[in-house]
Amino acid sequence: MKITLKHSLPILVFILFAQGCKKKENPISVANNKLSLVGIAGTWKLVYGEIRENDSIELKDLSQADFIKILNNDHFAFINQPKNGDEGFYAGAGTYELDGNAYTEILEYIDYEEIRGHRFPFQIEIKGDTLIQSGVEDVPEAGIKRYIVEKYLRIE
Template sequence: MERLFNKSILMLALMALVSCGDKEKAEKNETVIVAAQNEIKGSWLLVYGETRTADTVEVKDLSDTEFIKILNEDHFAFFNQNKDTAEGFYGGGGTYSLKGNVYTERLDYIGAKELRGHEFTFEIAIKGDTLIQSGVEDVPDAGINRHIVEKYIRIKD
């Protein structure tokens, strides 16, 4: 009888663990569904930026700068501005496509000619008011080959 009781307890514990794993899978699927419904439209403020090149990780210092990304149905634009000076301002934009959680930007408008027309493919996730974008930026002509992770929060009206 005690053996049956112990097996029952073990089964309940295993079912609880499996249930927790199913919940995590459901949350991940929900994120993809939200992205597929084109919930990325809007204005976003960069709150975290990480760049990995070879064995170096660099986290962007956002204390003196603001970086925003604006997305409509099929175009995006981004702007970076230092808070206290006119130095360091840059921007760009173009078109994008979204298939599930695969987000691809075609950069058509940018000061760096070698980046014009280049496509960047990222994986995105939306969790509440946070958009997370990650992927590889590889532009040999510009000497760029890096993995980025960017986290944005939605700018409220």
């Protein structure tokens, strides 16, 4: 039996249609409203940062610095890089735990000794390509008690 273009075109269309109907893997894996480690792994750029402390609200000035957070399956790192010069550069890293939307950072590498080893519990949510992290940073020995909201866009 000879297969011609006339006969193979419907077969090709069917194959392409069937491929399009396959369930695609979503890189942001959410099951029963619980995020997975795969869903948050990646590189995220801070696009909004809010700190509420006492009666004041401070917004992070993102016109002067770039702030990214990198997450793999069990570690995180963050970097604040000034756009001009080196004044204001800081970074930190550690491990994290994820249980549903409860995300806890254990800060292990930072130049501020009073918060080294501290556990920071947050709630996270992913909406499309945006990760929203919020919670209270409470470190009495460092005099820190503030509520933060951070919004990140996935860049990698």
